[in-house]
Amino acid sequence: MKKLIVIALVTLSSSIFTLCKAQYVRPGDETTPVNPTGTPGQLPPKTFGDNLSIGGSFALQFGDITFIELEPLLSYHFNSSFMAGIGPVYQYVNENYGYGSYSSSTYGARVAAMFFLPEDLSRVFIMGEWDVLNVPEQSLYTYQVERGYLTLPLVGIGYKEQVSDKVFFSIYGLWNFNNSMYNPFSNPIINAGFDIGLWQ
Numbered sequence: 001m002k003k004l005i006v007i008a009l010v011t012l013s014s015s016i017f018t019l020c021k022a023q024y025v026r027p028g029d030e031t032t033p034v035n036p037t038g039t040p041g042q043l044p045p046k047t048f049g050d051n052l053s054i055g056g057s058f059a060l061q062f063g064d065i066t067f068i069e070l071e072p073l074l075s076y077h078f079n080s081s082f083m084a085g086i087g088p089v090y091q092y093v094n095e096n097y098g099y100g101s102y103s104s105s106t107y108g109a110r111v112a113a114m115f116f117l118p119e120d121l122s123r124v125f126i127m128g129e130w131d132v133l134n135v136p137e138q139s140l141y142t143y144q145v146e147r148g149y150l151t152l153p154l155v156g157i158g159y160k161e162q163v164s165d166k167v168f169f170s171i172y173g174l175w176n177f178n179n180s181m182y183n184p185f186s187n188p189i190i191n192a193g194f195d196i197g198l199w200q
Contacts, residue, residue, distance in 0.1 A: 046199075051077045053166075055195035056087055066094040073112060075195065084113040089131060091184055106184050108133035108149075114158070123162075127172055129154040135182050152178045154189065166197035 056072035068091070075085030089110050094103040112129040116122055131152040136145050158172025174189040 050199040052198045053077065053083070053085075053195045054198060055193055057191050057193035059191075064096045066092070068092040071110070071193075073110075073193075073195075075112075075114075081116045081118065082113070084111070086111050089133060104136045104145075106133055106135050116160075123160050125158050125160060125170075125172075127154075127156050127158055127174065129174060133184065135184060137182050148182070150178065150180055150182055152176055152183070152185070156189070166199070167194065169194050 053075045054072070055075065056070075058071065059067065059069040061067040070090045071087060073085040073087040075083045077083045087110060089106070089108045091106040092103070093105075095101060108131060110129055110131040112127065114125045114127050116125045129152075131154065133150050133152065134147055135150050137148045154174040154176050156172055156174035158170050160168045160170040162168050169192065171190070171192045174191070175187055176183065176185045176189060
């Protein structure tokens with residue numbers, strides 16, 4: 001079901017891009033500055049907010065297995081090729097069995113960075129991420145579910161689909177290098193996300 005949601009998001013982003021036929025412009029990408037009057041000229045000096053964007057990813061699944069995942073991300077664009085961001089992570093799982101049900105929540109924070117390749121490959125990016133999560137763990141001594149912290153280093157590659165001068169959708173794959181039995185992710189991690197520039 002999660003894969004179907006990812007496919008639907010990618011299809012939607014492709015459709016929007018076809019309609020808009022615009023290009024996502026990160027700060028510093030402008031080749032012909034346009035001043036507020038709409039004529040070519042010098043842009044006003046950039047502020048801190050002109051380098052910020054907000055986005056992230058999410059997933060929803062309902063039924064015998066309910067799965068909710070929210071991963072918003074606030075990013076800073078250092079230049080046209082590199083951006084890094086921070087944000088919270090939340091997962092909720094509820095599974096119904098014939099004899100009962102099980103539910104759990106995973107929460108924490110992440111730091112992510114994306115490096116866009118140059119020139120003709122500028123839609124492709126290399127991504128790294130570091131997650132620190134609070135996860136449910138079963139005690140080996142009491143056999144009761146307790147909670148503990150888990151750190152997850154992730155590395156992967158992705159592709160962005162431009163929608164407008166402030167928006168792009170992306171699909172990416174990550175590999176999790178933590179093999180803990182309490183790991184909430186299975187390799188490879190395939191996800192879709194978006195990014196919206198906060199500049200004027």
